[in-house]
Amino acid sequence: xxxxxxxxxxxxxxxxxxxxxxxxxxxxxxxxxxxxxxxxxxxxxxxxxxxxxxxxxxxxxxxxxxxxxxxxxxxxxxxxxxxxxxxxxxxxxxxxxxxxxxx
Numbered sequence: 001x002x003x004x005x006x007x008x009x010x011x012x013x014x015x016x017x018x019x020x021x022x023x024x025x026x027x028x029x030x031x032x033x034x035x036x037x038x039x040x041x042x043x044x045x046x047x048x049x050x051x052x053x054x055x056x057x058x059x060x061x062x063x064x065x066x067x068x069x070x071x072x073x074x075x076x077x078x079x080x081x082x083x084x085x086x087x088x089x090x091x092x093x094x095x096x097x098x099x100x101x102x103x
Contacts, residue, residue, distance in 0.1 A: 019069040020049070020056045023079050043071075046080035060084065070095055 013021070026034040027045050049056040059081045060069075069079075070087035075095050077083045087095070 015063045016057055016060070017053060019063060020053050023069060024050065027079065041076075043076075044078045046078065048081075049079060060086065068092060 023045060025032045026038040027043055028039055028050070029035060030039070032039075044050075049059070063069075063086050067086035067088055070085050070092050071077055071079060071083055072085050072087065072091075072095050074083050085091075
């Protein structure tokens with residue numbers, strides 16, 4: 001099946017699409033390796049993003065090099081506008097449950 005979102009380059013999905021797809025897997029697919037830490041804990045995706053990659057891209061914008069999707073400022077919150085950012089690895093490490101317990 002060919003994606004219809006326009007975010008493929010030489011048949012490879014873009015970083016933004018891969019981030020969106022991974023977010024959906026860990027929150028919605030019970031068989032996914034990370035599901036227990038996300039969907040299994042009740043972390044959800046807003047309906048707008050769950051249904052549409054285009055809406056996710058419109059809200060988040062292009063992913064800067066060296067960043068990944070991060071739930072911030074509320075790491076226990078859902079994936080939704082206002083609680084997500086593109087973050088560096090260092091920023092991601094400061095936004096973990098373990099890091100907050102060590103402070």
